[in-house]
Every structure is written in structure tokens, then in C-alpha cells.
Amino acid sequence: MNEGRREFLQMSGHLLWLTGAAALAYDYVLAGEPEAAPNYKVTEHWWAMIIDVEKCIGCGNCVRACKEENDVPREPFYFRTWVERYHLPEGDLEHPVVDSPNGGYDGFPEKYREGDGSKNFFVPKLCNQCAHSPCVQVCPVGATFESPDGTVLVDKDYCLGCRYCVQACPYGCRFIDPRTNTVDKCNLCYHRITKGLTTACCEACPTGSRQLGDLKNPKDPIHEFLRTHKVQVLKPHMATGSKAYYNGLDGSVR
Amino acid sequence: MEGLLHGVEGFMYPNEVELQWSVLIVLYPFLTGLVAGAFILASLEKVFRVEAVKPTYRLALLTALAFLLVAPLPLQLHLGHPERSLEMFVTPHTSSAMAMFGFIYVWYLMAVLVLEIWLEYRKDIVLAARASTGWKQRFYRILALGSDNLSAGALRADDTTSWVVSLVGIPSAFLLHGYVGFIFGSVKANPWWSTPLMPIVFLFSAMVSGIAIVLLLYMLATWLRGRLIDMACVDTIGRYLLYAFVIDFSLEMLDLIHRIYEADESFKTLDFMVHTRLYTLQVIIQIVLGTLVPIALLALALVVKLSDRARVGVYVVAALLTLMGIFAMRWNVVIGGQLFSKSFLGYTTYKMSFATREGLLPAIGLLLLPFAVLWGLMKLLPPWPEPRPETETIASA
Numbered sequence: 001m002n003e004g005r006r007e008f009l010q011m012s013g014h015l016l017w018l019t020g021a022a023a024l025a026y027d028y029v030l031a032g033e034p035e036a037a038p039n040y041k042v043t044e045h046w047w048a049m050i051i052d053v054e055k056c057i058g059c060g061n062c063v064r065a066c067k068e069e070n071d072v073p074r075e076p077f078y079f080r081t082w083v084e085r086y087h088l089p090e091g092d093l094e095h096p097v098v099d100s101p102n103g104g105y106d107g108f109p110e111k112y113r114e115g116d117g118s119k120n121f122f123v124p125k126l127c128n129q130c131a132h133s134p135c136v137q138v139c140p141v142g143a144t145f146e147s148p149d150g151t152v153l154v155d156k157d158y159c160l161g162c163r164y165c166v167q168a169c170p171y172g173c174r175f176i177d178p179r180t181n182t183v184d185k186c187n188l189c190y191h192r193i194t195k196g197l198t199t200a201c202c203e204a205c206p207t208g209s210r211q212l213g214d215l216k217n218p219k220d221p222i223h224e225f226l227r228t229h230k231v232q233v234l235k236p237h238m239a240t241g242s243k244a245y246y247n248g249l250d251g252s253v254r
Numbered sequence: 255m256e257g258l259l260h261g262v263e264g265f266m267y268p269n270e271v272e273l274q275w276s277v278l279i280v281l282y283p284f285l286t287g288l289v290a291g292a293f294i295l296a297s298l299e300k301v302f303r304v305e306a307v308k309p310t311y312r313l314a315l316l317t318a319l320a321f322l323l324v325a326p327l328p329l330q331l332h333l334g335h336p337e338r339s340l341e342m343f344v345t346p347h348t349s350s351a352m353a354m355f356g357f358i359y360v361w362y363l364m365a366v367l368v369l370e371i372w373l374e375y376r377k378d379i380v381l382a383a384r385a386s387t388g389w390k391q392r393f394y395r396i397l398a399l400g401s402d403n404l405s406a407g408a409l410r411a412d413d414t415t416s417w418v419v420s421l422v423g424i425p426s427a428f429l430l431h432g433y434v435g436f437i438f439g440s441v442k443a444n445p446w447w448s449t450p451l452m453p454i455v456f457l458f459s460a461m462v463s464g465i466a467i468v469l470l471l472y473m474l475a476t477w478l479r480g481r482l483i484d485m486a487c488v489d490t491i492g493r494y495l496l497y498a499f500v501i502d503f504s505l506e507m508l509d510l511i512h513r514i515y516e517a518d519e520s521f522k523t524l525d526f527m528v529h530t531r532l533y534t535l536q537v538i539i540q541i542v543l544g545t546l547v548p549i550a551l552l553a554l555a556l557v558v559k560l561s562d563r564a565r566v567g568v569y570v571v572a573a574l575l576t577l578m579g580i581f582a583m584r585w586n587v588v589i590g591g592q593l594f595s596k597s598f599l600g601y602t603t604y605k606m607s608f609a610t611r612e613g614l615l616p617a618i619g620l621l622l623l624p625f626a627v628l629w630g631l632m633k634l635l636p637p638w639p640e641p642r643p644e645t646e647t648i649a650s651a
Contacts, residue, residue, distance in 0.1 A: 076256075139347050141341040162333055167444060172269045
């Protein structure tokens with residue numbers, strides 16, 4: 001190979017390499033500084049949620065607070081959290097009658113009378129922050145991931161909008177935000193919990209039906225609760241390592 | 255959007271009301287299935303030396319290429335952020351089945367299909383470059399990639415290499431489409447999809463659809479060229495279509511019987527769906543018209559002595575019904591898998607729009623596009639080199 005040609009190839013190689021590096025650097029600059037939470041250490045937490053079904057009155061405060069806090073689209077097809085009403089006429093586990101008008105956002109219009117022999121209760125739902133998330137497993141680019149503190153998060157600047165994760169979630173907790181064409185879901189109000197606050201839904205719940213817990217904090221009352229109550233996760237056969245623990249969950253709930 | 259709620263029967267989780275994967279995602283397995291099937295038919299001649307199907311060898315390869323070139327377009331159009339799709343190559347998430355798509359696609363396109371077509375056509379390309387002038391010559395020179403050697407040894411080397419590529423190509427074609435099946439079959443949240451049989455059902459249905467389309471295209475092209483159809487060829491293809499179909503149908507029935515017998519928690523919901531919203535598409539179009547009728551027709555052509563004309567008629571009808579049935583199967587898998595709630599308490603409706611990004615119009619366009627691509631490919635690389643004028647007069651006399 002003659003000298004000129006070698007030089008040219010070397011230069012092109014360097015240019016190619018430098019363009020890539022410059023693009024990465026530019027991306028990094030564009031991404032900006034992450035929101036500061038100076039005292040928060042991801043490895044020192046393991047977040048979970050306790051939901052006490054018997055305490056839920058179906059007021060919809062949590063749904064409204066969540067949509068407000070996290071700027072969730074108001075249409076009835078997009079929810080980070082929602083509330084379902086179960087009605088079991090004959091206590092028949094296999095055939096519950098379930099409704100969730102507008103996800104419970106406006107509360108529930110009265111439909112069933114007490115003392116008619118049926119069983120009625122509300123079930124709040126949200127992302128289960130699974131430790132073995134099927135949604136994380138299928139994401140083709142790793143835009144959704146399990147944070148070391150046990151939350152499942154989404155990088156909106158990286159999401160392709162392929163919707164595979166929406167299909168993979170057994171609980172129906174994900175949706176595509178029509179404004180960004182990327183996926184969205186409950187992140188346990190990450191901007192709040194990393195600053196020592198609780199989630200918007202827990203804060204707004206008037207009966208304490210929902211409680212955020214940190215399983216890595218030995219002083220958190222969640223340990224006492226889990227020890228003294230018979231708790232269950234949704235669809236345990238899915239083996240997703242769900243960290244939304246339900247107290248008083250009826251066998252008909254799916 | 256509000257109208258969607260009227261399409262809901264029973265209870266859906268609120269986020270489930272709107273379908274996630276549209277008709278474009280139906281096209282994806284349909285198109286890649288045609289690719290894999292056409293290639294496997296081509297390899298019958300190359301690897302297994304089934305000489306009778308030789309007239310369709312080049313056509314099958316070009317068909318596979320035409321459909322493979324179009325296959326990623328519906329996916330791209332469906333993405334919320336198509337401009338980010340290259341991230342799948344640059345930072346693939348290794349646990350994701352979908353992340354492997356780009357790699358399998360590129361492997362199949364470049365290492366198998368394009369290479370095999372090039373080897374098969376190299377002699378023709380070199381001859382075309384020698385015989386033409388001007389831009390045409392330049393074009394074929396580029397296609398020839400600098401090669402000009404047509405010695406007996408060189409042609410033998412082409413043939414041997416091409417045989418090896420075909421040999422690698424068969425498992426690659428299996429991978430290409432079995433993998434598409436895996437994308438659906440591995441979603442444990444969805445009982446309509448989640449079965450280890452899915453990749454293998456996809457594979458055999460791919461073979462069925464690919465063989466059917468090449469059979470159809472061969473008869474159409476021969477008719478358009480005013481030539482006689484090689485009956486030994488179409489009879490052989492018809493026979494292989496029947497064999498592939500019987501295996502495909504057995505697998506699908508095995509899946510069905512297994513579901514009915516096991517009757518797990520999802521069964522009642524899915525059973526109800528098949529008897530109501532999916533009845534026409536699943537039972538009538540996919541199983542009866544798209545499977546049983548073509549199997550019966552192909553078997554008829556095999557066992558009853560029919561005239562050539564009647565057999566051609568049988569093959570045309572059988573192939574058309576087959577393609578319709580396989581399309582319905584893809585539809586029923588992709589769309590059917592999203593019509594019921596994962597709570598097993600209700601159903602939603604798929605409302606296809608028309609002239610939107612994911613509507614019927616782009617879907618029709620994407621279904622027709624491969625045929626236009628194929629037409630172009632056939633102009634550039636004729637599958638049936640024209641005989642010299644003097645032999646042609648003898649042939650037509």
C-alpha cells in the first residue's frame with residue numbers, strides 16, 4: 001500500500017471514530033444534569049407498596065392525585081394507577097362482575113346495595129414494580145429497566161415505542177403516552193421518593209389503604225405489617241417477583 | 255377514541271381497551287413467512303436436488319428477496335419513534351427476543367439470500383455486462399463486483415459455494431421465521447400466544463404460504479409470458495404444499511386439542527372469543543376455507559386423474575385459499591391475542607382506520623409493494639433466460 005493511501009485510510013478511520021465519539025458526547029450534553037437528589041443512594045433502598053383492600057373506599061383520590069402529579073393524559077385509556085370494583089353476587093369466585101368507570105377517577109356511582117347477599121370491594125391497581133419484570137425482559141433496547149432500588153423505570157428518551165412491554169405486562173399497567181409516543185407507567189413517584197417523600201397516591205389516600213414501604217430500611221413499618229398480615233400478590237403464578245403486597249385480597253381478583 | 259369504550263364487552267383493564275399492535279404487525283409475520291417459505295422451496299432444488307422444481311428456483315429466490323426487503327417496513331411504520339430503531343443494533347438488550355430481529359434479518363438478507371442470488375446469477379450478470387454497452391454495462395459491471403471469470407472451474411466453485419450457502423440457508427430460514435413465532439410464543443402474560451408450539455407452527459405455516467405464493471407466481475408469470483406450464487413442476491410443488499400443510503394443520507390441531515383438554519384458567523375466555531368475535535376469521539376463513547378446502551383440493555389433484563387444465567385450476571384455487579388462510583392465521587394470532595382482557599373478564603374491539611399511519615391503506619400498499627419490487631428484480635435478473643431466437647421458433651411451433 002502506498003503512503004498516501006495509508007494516510008488517507010488512517011485519517012478516515014480517525015474521522016469516523018471521532019464523529020461517533022462527538023455524537024455520544026453531544027447526546028450526553030443534551031441529556032443535561034439529572035434532577036438532583038443529593039442524599040439519595042439507590043443501593044440503600046428496596047421499594048414496595050402495601051395495599052389494604054379492606055380499607056379502600058373507592059373514592060378515586062389516588063387516581064386523581066396520580067394523574068395530577070405525573071401529568072398522565074386525562075382520557076380513560078391511560079392510567080398509572082386505577083381502582084377496580086368487584087361484585088360477587090353469590091360469592092362465586094369464578095365470575096366476579098368488575099367495573100372501573102374512567103379508572104375510578106370520578107369515584108364510583110352507587111350500584112350495589114348492602115345486604116343483598118353479594119360481596120363487594122375495591123381493588124387499587126398500579127405497577128407491581130416486579131423484581132423479575134417481564135416488561136424489562138422484552139424491551140429491545142433497555143429503555144425500561146429495574147433500578148437497584150427496586151423500582152421499574154422508563155427512559156423516555158430511549159424508548160422506541162414498539163409496545164412489546166405493554167404486551168408483556170400481565171397486569172395491564174403500561175400504556176403509550178399519545179403525546180410522546182413512548183411508554184409510560186407508575187414509577188412510584190420517583191421524583192418524590194428520592195427526596196424522602198411518599199407517593200402522590202399514598203399521600204392522597206384518606207384511609208391509609210396504600211402505603212409505600214422500603215424493605216431495606218429495618219425501621220420501616222412495612223416489616224411489621226408483612227409479618228402480621230396474610231398478604232398476597234396479584235397473579236402469583238406469573239412469578240414476576242411482584243412487590244405490590246395486597247392485604248385481604250379475595251381469590252376472585254385477577 | 256371515546257367510541258372505543260362502546261366496543262368493550264365485560265371488563266378490560268383500562269389500559270387494555272386500545273389495541274397495541276395493529277394490522278401492520280399482522281403483515282410482519284405474513285411477509286417474513288412468505289420469505290422463509292419461498293426460500294425453503296428454492297432449497298428443495300439446491301440442497302435436496304428435487305429437479306422437477308427447477309423452473310421455480312430463481313423465481314423463489316427473487317420472491318424471497320422482494321418480500322424480505324419489504325418485511326421491516328411495517329415494523330418501522332408502527333414504531334412510535336422510527337428514528338430510534340437503530341438503537342436495536344447499537345445497544346441491543348440481550349434478554350429481549352425482539353432485540354435479535356435486526357441481526358437475524360441482516361444475517362438472512364446478506365449472508366444467505368443476496369449471496370445465494372448473486373452466486374446463482376453471476377454467470378448471467380457477467381454475460382450481460384459483456385453484451386451490453388453504456389450505463390447498462392456499467393450497472394451489470396457493478397453487480398458483478400469485479401468478477402469476469404466464467405471458466406468451468408469458476409462456475410463449479412460458484413455452484414459448490416451456492417450449495418453450502420443453501421445448506422446454511424435452511425436453518426437460517428427456520429431461524430428467521432421460528433424466531434418470529436418466538437416473539438409471540440414467549441409472552442407468558444398472554445395465554446393466546448404463550449405456547450412452545452408457536453415457533454414451529456409459524457415455521458410450517460410459513461412454508462405453506464411461501465410454497466403457495468411461488469406456485470401462484472410461477473403459473474401467473476408463465477401465462478403472462480405465453481409459455482406452457484411445466485406440469486411436472488407444479489405437480490411436485492403441489493405435493494410438497496400438501497405435505498407441509500398436513501404437518502401445519504396437525505400442529506395447529508394439536509395446539510387446539512391441548513388447550514381444550516387442559517382447559518386452564520384462560521380457556522373459557524378464549525373459547526368464547528373463538529365462538530363469537532373470531533368465529534368467521536378463525537373457524538370459517540382460517541380453518542375451513544383456508545386449510546381444509548385447499549388440503550382437500552391438493553389431495554384430490556394427487557389421487558384423482560385430472561386433466562392438466564383442471565389441475566392448474568385446482569392449484570390456483572388452492573394456492574389463493576392458502577394465502578388467504580395463512581393471512582387470517584396471522585391476523586388471528588396478532589389481533590386475536592389482544593381482543594381479550596388479561597383479566598379474562600372481557601373483550602375489546604379492533605377498529606381499523608383507513609388512511610392513517612397504521613390504517614388499511616398503508617397495509618394494502620405494503621402488501622402490494624413486494625410485487626412491484628419482484629417485478630423490478632425480474633426485469634434486472636430474469637429468472638427464465640430467453641432462449642435464442644431460433645430455438646424459440648421451434649418451441650412455439
